[in-house]
Amino acid sequence: MKNRVLILGGRGRIGSSVAADILTHTDAMVTITGRSEANNQNLGEKTEFLVLDLAEVEKLESIIASSNLVIHCAGPFHYRDANVLKLCIAAGVNYLDVSDHRSFTTKALKYHDAAVNAGVTAIVNTGIFPGISNSMVRHDVEQFDIAEKIHLSYLVAGSGGAGITVMRTTFLGLQNPFTAWVDGEWQTVKPYTKREDIVFPAPYGRGGVYWFDMPETLTLPAAFPTVKSVITKFGSIPDYYNHLTWIAAHIFPKFWIQSQMGVEFLSTVSHKMTNFTDQFSGIGVVVRSLRDVSRSHVTGNKDGKQSTYCSTLTHDNTAVATGYGTGTIAELILTGALNQPGVHTTESALPTHLFTQAMQSRGINISSHWV
CATH class of the missing domain: 3.30.360.10 (Dihydrodipicolinate Reductase; domain 2)
Known part of the structure; x- marks a missing residue:
């Protein structure tokens, strides 16, 4: 069976860039969510759209349970709690997000032990900066x-x-x-x-x-x-x-x-x-x-x-570069190349050799030298 990826907030520019990278580099089916109906959006054969508000907990639980990977792109993260991450851990589903504020990062990292016990790989701050x-x-x-x-x-x-x-x-x-x-x-x-x-x-x-x-x-x-x-x-x-x-x-x-x-x-x-x-x-x-x-x-x-x-x-x-950052880690998790139960930041979870290979596959040139 094909992998199924759920992208919360996937209709925004960041979320749609993440979806585009995953569709390009994996064969996963992608479900993107938004709080209202999509208008004239060409989703493609491997993509579907679902109306979803994060406050609809039962509906959220159900769609998480049918996914292999959940990617949280519904910011701003200053306002978010770690409920999506908690639901993923409870369902045994791997998790990524594009969070960019320390308050959310601090909340998420508190669930490290729970994710380890559930065998869930959860990585926060996966975009461009941070990411x-x-x-x-x-x-x-x-x-x-x-x-x-x-x-x-x-x-x-x-x-x-x-x-x-x-x-x-x-x-x-x-x-x-x-x-x-x-x-x-x-x-x-x-x-x-x-x-x-x-x-x-x-x-x-x-x-x-x-x-x-x-x-x-x-x-x-x-x-x-x-x-x-x-x-x-x-x-x-x-x-x-x-x-x-x-x-x-x-x-x-x-x-x-x-x-x-x-x-x-x-x-x-x-x-x-x-x-x-x-x-x-x-x-x-x-x-x-x-x-x-x-x-x-x-x-x-x-x-x-x-x-x-x-x-x-x-x-x-x-926005596209942010999609590369998150899509890279999604690809590695879906293919089994990255399996690290717990809640981690990008710098702690992603080995340099995998990062370098993924950037090269996306045509990203990082110039490095001694000064």
Whole structure:
């Protein structure tokens, strides 16, 4: 019998990119869900659509039980509990998600022992950042005898090809200070502070990046215990979007940016703006994991010397790249190449050789070198 994959929130740009990758690289039947009927959507022979709200627990339980793999793409994950993961563990069904907020990651990781006992492989944070970026870090850390510092920078052009949900995620990430592992201790950091100007590969050029609350800030220190600092910074091009986001984070009244109405207003306006400017800026993404005087980095001790290693990935569509990140792991689980019961982050679960093979099969070139 063919594998059956359930993609919750599969009609959005991220979910549909995940579905496209799975349909391309596996023979699985894919069920995508949304809260309303699909309009004029050509699903193809191996795809079906199901109206489903996550609050419909009995219906959700039934469709999970008939699946081999569940992929949770119904963000923003700031608002989500771990109920889908719990239902998958109870049904003995493997699980992935594209979660991108530490609050959700923390909730999910608490179910590690339950997933081990159920024989369920569950992997969170599987998109592009977090996701592919975490695997890039694992690759870079493995080059060292002792890795000491990780610095990740993400730059997105315009909307990145993603939908309004990703806009909501951005503004939700500005609401509160967060803790980051810096110089061997947890320190409080304000979002969208300490700008760094980094020269990214063509066609992006120089771009500004700022502290941003990402799950990697929390999970990478746990995965790589010798590391003393983990820095995650995010920025946009054109650069005026950075300045607008900075204003939202630091000038707007806190009660407004922390209200659902305020977030929805900013997300809607930003989505309309980026949809217009995408035709000029493109919708690509660039991720860097490296060390240079003021750039993102992995540094450490190699053969008794302090050394620096750099990895860079660029793609012309952020949503598609996210689909590659999640689709890669889905393919490996469905084929049996990845079987690791428990709840894991991408950097903990995915071996570098499997990651490298999967990226090559999708035409993704990751440039890596000593600096």
